[in-house]
Amino acid sequence: xxxxxxxxxxxxxxxxxxxxxxxxxxxxxxxxxxxxxxxxxxxxxxxxxxxxxxxxxxxxxxxxxxxxxxxxxxxxxxxxxxxxxxxxxxxxxxxxxxxxxxxxxxxxxxxxxx
Amino acid sequence: xxxxxxxxxxxxxxxxxxxxxxxxxxxxxxxxxxxxxxxxxxxxxxxxxxxxxxxxxxxxxxxxxxxxxxxxxxxxxxxxxxxxxxxxxxxxxxxxxxxxxxxxxxxxxxxx
Numbered sequence: 238x239x240x241x242x243x244x245x246x247x248x249x250x251x252x253x254x255x256x257x258x259x260x261x262x263x264x265x266x267x268x269x270x271x272x273x274x275x276x277x278x279x280x281x282x283x284x285x286x287x288x289x290x291x292x293x294x295x296x297x298x299x300x301x302x303x304x305x306x307x308x309x310x311x312x313x314x315x316x317x318x319x320x321x322x323x324x325x326x327x328x329x330x331x332x333x334x335x336x337x338x339x340x341x342x343x344x345x346x347x348x349x350x351x
Numbered sequence: 352x353x354x355x356x357x358x359x360x361x362x363x364x365x366x367x368x369x370x371x372x373x374x375x376x377x378x379x380x381x382x383x384x385x386x387x388x389x390x391x392x393x394x395x396x397x398x399x400x401x402x403x404x405x406x407x408x409x410x411x412x413x414x415x416x417x418x419x420x421x422x423x424x425x426x427x428x429x430x431x432x433x434x435x436x437x438x439x440x441x442x443x444x445x446x447x448x449x450x451x452x453x454x455x456x457x458x459x460x461x462x463x
Contacts, residue, residue, distance in 0.1 A: 270451070279357075279453040280440060280453035285449050287449070293448060327395070342394030342395045
């Protein structure tokens with residue numbers, strides 16, 4: 238158990254809908270990262286927050302947004318969903334944004350868009 | 352543009368032998384590299400890392416080698432055990448960018 242929790246575990250929704258994925262980092266960790274893993278793809282970095290502020294952005298679509306709240310949990314919002322958004326979404330946390338501290342991953346949320 | 356590549360989608364090795372997983376990168380500005388292991392239905396877990404100032408880092412049965420001139424790194428597992436069967440991802444980052452680029456993974460199967 239990495240100490241990172243993600244809810245829900247599974248989500249099935251229709252095209253055009255909007256969903257929110259939630260992540261609670263390990264106790265004490267200030268950085269949260271979001272990744273997308275599509276079929277046969279590696280982990281695509283989406284976005285990184287540190288202590289409530291956006292630190293880095295990757296290949297995140299404009300239809301997607303994220304935020305980190307004062308209690309350090311983070312939410313990833315996906316809107317106008319398309320079939321191609323079906324994927325595993327992982328959240329990871331680390332103590333600081335730097336390379337000194339490894340990332341701990343949650344178990345992921347499997348999103349299926351029908 | 353895939354900056355981190357793992358060209359072997361799968362690898363099978365006999366128990367007790369050496370497993371060698373390879374990873375190539377294209378961005379010469381990357382200065383920190385990591386390997387993660389992933390079991391089904393779980394998130395990736397950190398295995399070992401290496402800074403670009405080193406060419407080797409060892410942790411028990413796991414050793415990572417970095418060849419900067421070839422932009423290549425490899426993970427050696429000796430001896431391989433059935434419990435090592437998993438998908439292995441390599442990742443790279445550049446200081447100050449606060450993001451990690453992952454490869455597509457190599458599925459290792461260790462045969463008993």
